Amino acid sequence: MRVLVVEDEARLAAALQRGLQAEGFAVDVTGDGQDGLELARHGGYDAMILDVMLPRLSGYRVVRQLRTERNWLPVLMLSAKDGEYDQADGLDCGADDYLTKPFSYVVLLARLRALLRRGVPERPTVLSFGDIELDPAVRRVTVAGDEVTLTAREYALLQYLLRRPGEVLSKTELLDHVWDAALDTAPNAVEVYVGYLRRKIGRERLETVRGAGYRLAAVPSAGA
Secondary structure, eight states, X not given: OEEEEEOSOHHHHHHHHHHHHHTTOEEEEEXXXXXXHHHHHHSOOSEEEEESSOSSSOHXXXXXXXXXXXXXXXXXXXXXXXXXXXXXXXXXXXXXXXEESXXXXXXXXXXXXXXXXXOSOOOOOOEEETTEEEETTTTEEEETTEEEOOOHHHHHHHHHHHHXXXXXXXXXXXXXXXXXXXXXXXXXXXXXXXXXXXXXXXXXXXXEETTTEEEEOOOOOTTO
């Protein structure tokens, strides 16, 4: 099995290379994000261990670019950033697993083996409802076939709505799942971002259910 390690901490990269080679893996190492992307594209690897903070291209950008190119090389992302949103960002941009530093080498090896057992995954599931589509792997949103650019908060709001298609979601539930629970966010923030999102996807696609909350509504296609 061939593994690519993209890590700019030289001592950690060398330790990973030695440890993985001792387990029988063929290992290539680079400390540069752009070089890692090129190797991942053309190196014929079975998996990649990818740091987040890298020269030239971050790990997020590397994995997002691979997924944009429909390259489903299994990726185990490493990062010292251990917040829940940091981990969610890594997984949403296309990584298959996320491990925070410092980590147990035994755990890293077990997770790597788990990725290899799964093999190269199929195309990630695209969330859709009506004529709205959201591809979490590449953070791409289309409405009636046209690409729509959303802010991070608008994207998170739409993603949560798409995971509960057709359901009425209260302001409290949306605050709990889309906003940081550690922050004292006013309930009217939901109204504000619902308004922003409506401008981009169309008011008719996001209904207000008086006294209850909001839900997505399917819009018939022009030919229907």
